Amino acid sequence: MAMRSVRSALRSGSSSSPSHFLRRCYCSESVPERKVTILGAAGGIGQPLALLMKINPLVSNLALYDIAGTPGVAADVSHVNTISQVAGFMGEDQLGKALEGSDVVIIPAGVPRKPGMTRDDLFNINAGIVKSLCIAIAKYCPNALVNVISNPVNSTVPIAAEVFKKAGTFDEKKLFGVTTLDVVRAKTFYAAKAKVPVSEVNVPVVGGHAGITILPLFSQTTPKSNNLSDEDIQALTKRTQDGGTEVVEAKAGKGSATLSMAYAGAIFADACLKGLNGVPEVVECSYVQSSITELPFFSSKVRLGKNGVEEVLGLGPLSDYEKEGLEKLKPDLKASIEKGIKFAAQS
Numbered sequence: 001m002a003m004r005s006v007r008s009a010l011r012s013g014s015s016s017s018p019s020h021f022l023r024r025c026y027c028s029e030s031v032p033e034r035k036v037t038i039l040g041a042a043g044g045i046g047q048p049l050a051l052l053m054k055i056n057p058l059v060s061n062l063a064l065y066d067i068a069g070t071p072g073v074a075a076d077v078s079h080v081n082t083i084s085q086v087a088g089f090m091g092e093d094q095l096g097k098a099l100e101g102s103d104v105v106i107i108p109a110g111v112p113r114k115p116g117m118t119r120d121d122l123f124n125i126n127a128g129i130v131k132s133l134c135i136a137i138a139k140y141c142p143n144a145l146v147n148v149i150s151n152p153v154n155s156t157v158p159i160a161a162e163v164f165k166k167a168g169t170f171d172e173k174k175l176f177g178v179t180t181l182d183v184v185r186a187k188t189f190y191a192a193k194a195k196v197p198v199s200e201v202n203v204p205v206v207g208g209h210a211g212i213t214i215l216p217l218f219s220q221t222t223p224k225s226n227n228l229s230d231e232d233i234q235a236l237t238k239r240t241q242d243g244g245t246e247v248v249e250a251k252a253g254k255g256s257a258t259l260s261m262a263y264a265g266a267i268f269a270d271a272c273l274k275g276l277n278g279v280p281e282v283v284e285c286s287y288v289q290s291s292i293t294e295l296p297f298f299s300s301k302v303r304l305g306k307n308g309v310e311e312v313l314g315l316g317p318l319s320d321y322e323k324e325g326l327e328k329l330k331p332d333l334k335a336s337i338e339k340g341i342k343f344a345a346q347s
């Protein structure tokens with residue numbers, strides 16, 4: 001496998017990068033060449049995500065695919081003076097080239113919500129988009145780690161799994177629903193309320209990625225704060241669950257979270273790359289095939305490694321409020337999973 005020196009990656013990759021998370025990964029002398037493909041790269045999430053992946057020194061090739069607009073985005077991002085080579089691909093006949101040799105494929109393709117819609121209202125359009133993109137992934141880069149951002153994540157990940165099963169390429173270690181934005185929000189909201197430094201805060205968020213299926217485990221937050229009441233925790237939980245809707249309403253018809261999502265997507269892809277490169281103890285929350293509850297897909301902390309998921313970590317001790325939240329979310333999440341599986345079987 002081709003390797004390049006971390007020093008050269010650092011020199012040209014992050015000398016002026018503001019992204020502190022990129023700086024934490026240099027624990028070996030050299031890093032392998034890695035190709036990252038973004039599907040939906042010309043969109044609201046895709047564009048800032050392309051920029052963030054361009055400044056990630058673990059990326060050597062960045063392929064930007066969309067049904068329209070990628071030549072411009074690729075030309076723009078390619079002028080950033082970092083190590084990776086950028087190429088734009090547009091239209092279905094270029095999808096194979098975008099995917100070939102990819103180590104990590106990130107999927108923010110699909111329509112976003114408008115005020116008054118639920119994530120499930122996006123199912124009819126996005127299910128088909130994710131399905132067709134996953135058919136291509138199975139064909140052109142069956143070993144890639146796949147990061148699904150397209151909503152409704154609770155259903156699109158089961159759809160992707162079914163497509164890969166049908167193609168004979170399914171590996172549960174390599175399929176991820178990106179729920180990092182829930183963690184990012186929980187950290188931000190908690191730090192502000194508890195008046196603790198946000199950079200030190202850790203909060204696991206489990207379950208799924210819609211409404212009450214988003215379950216932040218504030219009882220496990222570090223650093224611990226003793227000045228929050230039960231009411232404060234309930235308000236923080238609700239704000240985390242409604243974070244996406246807060247942005248949809250503020251954007252008033254111009255889409256949903258794009259910038260914070262690109263940030264979250266870049267953190268998660270960076271974690272996948274670190275895992276692939278053998279960095280130890282890389283742990284992030286993600287919606288994956290799981291047996292920690294009776295549901296076949298569930299978000300929890302996962303340890304990432306050279307093959308993707310090394311270990312799906314358990315829920316840990318829950319407060320009574322969290323236990324109640326867990327039982328409440330199960331029927332919703334189960335229905336979304338079944339809807340995805342049924343769609344994949346019928347279409």
Ligand SMILES: NC(=O)C1=CN([C@@H]2O[C@H](COP(=O)(O)OP(=O)(O)OC[C@H]3O[C@@H](n4cnc5c(N)ncnc54)[C@H](O)[C@@H]3O)[C@@H](O)[C@H]2O)C=CC1
Pocket residue numbers: 039040041042043044045046065066067068108109110111112113122126129133148149150151152153178179180181182209255256257258261
């Ligand atoms: N997992 C999460 O936490 C979050 C998920 N999302 C979801 O991400 C998705 C994208 O959101 P935005 O970027 O704001 O939407 P957008 O509409 O700005 O961009 C979507 C892009 O996908 C492209 N696209 C459509 N069909 C495609 C196909 N077949 N192949 C490749 N590209 C295709 C469009 O051309 C467009 O450029 C939405 O479904 C949204 O709900 C948004 C925020 C957070």
Ligand SMILES: O=C([O-])CC(=O)C(=O)O
Pocket residue numbers: 112113119151181243244245247248256257
């Ligand atoms: O709320 C939406 O539609 C987009 C999303 O998933 C989020 O921001 O968490």
